[in-house]
Amino acid sequence: MNYFIDTLIKGKSFEEVIEIVKSELGKEGFGVPAEVDMQDTFKKKLNVSFRKYRILGACNPEFAYKAVQAEKNIGVLLPCSIVVQEHENGDVEVAAVHPLTSMSEVHNNVVQEVATEITHRLENVIESLN
Secondary structure, eight states: OOSEEEEEEOSSOHHHHHHHHHHHHHHTTOEEEEEEEHHHHHHHHHOOOOOOEEEEEEEOHHHHHHHHHHOTTGGGGOSEEEEEEEOTTSOEEEEEEOHHHHTTTOOOHHHHHHHHHHHHHHHHHHHHTO
16 A cells, blocks of 8 residues: 555646645545645755645544544644645646555554545545546
């Protein structure tokens, strides 16, 4: 099992894809409480140029609450990371963490049920982008 679920988008700008991803996440009950612009961070902190690369921290509050109730330290694996990055040819890749893989070492049935549902929802988001 891969540690991410991804797709490649052609013919749309990086910023368009960011907005579409956020919209599709919303349809599956996710908000994006955290966003990290790695291109900007690398420029400011290391003075290096880097491709457009954004990490969206997606959270479904209902399922996050359920997981945290069942496993007190599960927050170290939250929120779900979604990477949006632009390739040299202008194509934009969207990759989401695969929750079943990232949660595979958590031996808690409730957490595994949540991971299964979140995996399904993130797969829906990625599939909707095609």
